[in-house]
Amino acid sequence: MAEVKLFGSWGSPFSRRIEVALKLKGVEYEFIEEDIYNKKSPLLLKYNPVHKKVPVLLHNGKPICESLVILEYIDETWEGPSILPKDPYERAMARFWVKFLDEKCFPAMWQACWSIGEEQEKAKEEATEFLKILEGTLSGKKFFGGDSIGMVDIVANFIAYWFMILQELAGFELLTKEKFPKLNEWMNEYLNCSIIKENLPLKDKLTAVFQARFQAVAAAAAAAAAK
Secondary structure, eight states, rough: OOSSEEEEEEOOOHHHHHHHHHHTTOOOEEEEBTTTTTTTOOOHHOOOOOOOOSOEEETTTTTSSSSHHHHHHHHHSSSSOOOOOSEEEEEEEEHHHHIIIIIIIHHHHHHHHHHHHHHHHHHHHHHHHHHHEEEEEEETSSTOOOTSOOOHHHHHHHIIHHHHHHHHTOOOOOOTTTTOOHHHHHHHHHHHHHHTTTTTTHHHHHHHHHHHHHHHHEEEEHEEEEE
């Protein structure tokens, strides 16, 4: 029986954050795939009764929920490359930026991909402003934390991979090399790290899932308009 288990979903950027962190630390774990859209397992509901979401890390029978909390737990529990900086100020700044990513950037970017009309334009404007702020933090740095991948980079995985697929399917280009050269350089460095490459969902499989959702959304919108 594995000491460490991860309840997650293959296509979830939040689950993938935890897999990257565990791999960075060299921690062996058992991955338990959850069907988060159709039927969540009794174990997931048992271990995360509050949010009922993935990821959930089970360590020695004790569950830890929420990806940002899990990342800090992993960093504090296992030896290996640091995920958070050692310096208290730098740690505080990393926590600030991951909160900014999860509470500001990702919701606006997600909304930009799935909304239409004025709502979409507003979301695109918001996302652009947030990306400009991130662009400014990368000045003179290979990664958000410096020369090696850290917590902010791990949390920003959605920008580097998931969003690039989504914006193409949604029919717009927001995160271009011309507008955001530093972010694009960061994405190139990030996605070419072997540990990141090995822990990304297959592009064709993820694209197919998103395409099906886009078609379902379009069909629902057409049905609503016909009423």
